[in-house]
Amino acid sequence: MAVALDEKEYFYGHKGCAGCGGSLAVRLALKTLGENTFVVVPAGCMSAVGFVYPQLCFGVNALISPFASTGAMLSGVAVAAKALGFDDVNVVGFAGDGGTADIGLQALSGAIDRDDNIIYICYDNEAYMNTGIQQSSLTPYGTKTTTSPAGEHIHGSQNVKKDMFDIIAAHKIKYAATASIGNIPDYIRKVEKASKVKGAAYIHVAAPCPTGWGIASSDTIAIAREAIECGLWYLAEYENDEYTLNKPVKNFSSIEMYLKKQARFKHLTDEDIQTITQLRDRKWEELERRINRG
Amino acid sequence: MNRPEVNKDFKIKSSKELPCGTYGQAMLLTETMEGWRSERPVIHNEQCIHCNWCYMVCPEGVIYKEGNEMKIDYRFCKGCGICQKECKKGCIELILEGGE
Numbered sequence: 001m002a003v004a005l006d007e008k009e010y011f012y013g014h015k016g017c018a019g020c021g022g023s024l025a026v027r028l029a030l031k032t033l034g035e036n037t038f039v040v041v042p043a044g045c046m047s048a049v050g051f052v053y054p055q056l057c058f059g060v061n062a063l064i065s066p067f068a069s070t071g072a073m074l075s076g077v078a079v080a081a082k083a084l085g086f087d088d089v090n091v092v093g094f095a096g097d098g099g100t101a102d103i104g105l106q107a108l109s110g111a112i113d114r115d116d117n118i119i120y121i122c123y124d125n126e127a128y129m130n131t132g133i134q135q136s137s138l139t140p141y142g143t144k145t146t147t148s149p150a151g152e153h154i155h156g157s158q159n160v161k162k163d164m165f166d167i168i169a170a171h172k173i174k175y176a177a178t179a180s181i182g183n184i185p186d187y188i189r190k191v192e193k194a195s196k197v198k199g200a201a202y203i204h205v206a207a208p209c210p211t212g213w214g215i216a217s218s219d220t221i222a223i224a225r226e227a228i229e230c231g232l233w234y235l236a237e238y239e240n241d242e243y244t245l246n247k248p249v250k251n252f253s254s255i256e257m258y259l260k261k262q263a264r265f266k267h268l269t270d271e272d273i274q275t276i277t278q279l280r281d282r283k284w285e286e287l288e289r290r291i292n293r294g
Numbered sequence: 295m296n297r298p299e300v301n302k303d304f305k306i307k308s309s310k311e312l313p314c315g316t317y318g319q320a321m322l323l324t325e326t327m328e329g330w331r332s333e334r335p336v337i338h339n340e341q342c343i344h345c346n347w348c349y350m351v352c353p354e355g356v357i358y359k360e361g362n363e364m365k366i367d368y369r370f371c372k373g374c375g376i377c378q379k380e381c382k383k384g385c386i387e388l389i390l391e392g393g394e
Contacts (some may be wrong), residue, residue: 013323013326013327016353024353027355054306055325058325
């Protein structure tokens with residue numbers, strides 16, 4: 001491995017469900033960033049499982065922000081660190097998909113606009129898992145959640161997953177990337193890269209949730225890997241106005257196989273799967289058009 | 295063992311001992327999670343090639359290297375089974391808790 005990980009654990013003894021993808025993303029990011037890190041977490045799984053007083057699971061300075069203001073609080077911490085003369089610290093935020101794409105979007109947008117020296121990591125488990133699996137704007141088409149139940153006429157979520165990576169890249173951010181816990185070396189490399197950026201950096205990491213997705217707790221990483229293989233998730237980077245596709249997929253594996261392994265997609269008909277395949281193909285055409293083939 | 299320590303005797307006797315403001319000591323661990331587990335992973339070190347992959351994939355971070363062996367901090371292992379599934383050499387076994 002190119003990046004040496006810190007041997008110490010900075011997120012330990014938390015109360016996340018067994019096999020939690022989000023907590024793995026947080027753990028690995030903190031091990032990459034090391035001890036000199038300030039963490040901001042909004043309401044969401046990571047604050048709910050990490051701070052159950054008196055069990056405090058973060059080994060670095062960590063604080064909970066109001067739901068909508070992760071980006072604003074990160075800016076504040078970054079500026080305070082600068083004022084105090086700490087020049088070798090990382091300021092990192094871990095927000096879920098709801099806290100990023102729905103509720104925290106304007107604060108994140110503002111923080112990127114100010115270009116403060118922050119890292120924003122969105123762990124995307126594709127619904128509001130902490131409060132009991134409600135639909136968010138990053139929930140993919142056809143997903144069964146408690147607010148988009150699968151019925152006879154409407155088969156789960158009718159919304160298409162918002163493209164957060166593109167929204168962030170449109171800010172002309174210094175560094176943005178998509179990652180997945182299905183490809184850990186790639187994720188660690190991206191966190192390392194983000195920590196070197198002088199300015200705002202954003203990483204969108206796909207982190208499956210066994211509870212919400214209806215998979216076995218041991219399948220978290222395997223299912224994240226399969227999402228990349230079947231083309232429903234992609235690993236890309238954006239810097240200096242250029243897009244790079246890290247892992248171009250030549251032949252996609254079966255979408256149906258991927259979907260049917262998860263209880264949240266069990267109800268899908270062949271037509272729904274056809275729609276999801278079309279959405280995937282359209283997305284990849286779009287990616288192909290804009291990537292840098294250097 | 296290079297894992298964090300747990301202080302099970304930690305008790306708040308009166309409200310005066312609660313942290314003033316919304317902060318407390320970092321990594322204050324007062325309870326363990328072994329009761330969450332229904333299956334216990336066991337590493338067969340004789341077949342292990344020390345690729346450290348189980349250490350990387352564990353969401354709890356309970357697998358660590360000590361000397362020449364991979365060990366598991368059973369205090370916090372929730373028995374999710376990711377290590378067993380991801381081990382490329384197949385040298386991690388899941389054993390039902392309470393059984394032999």
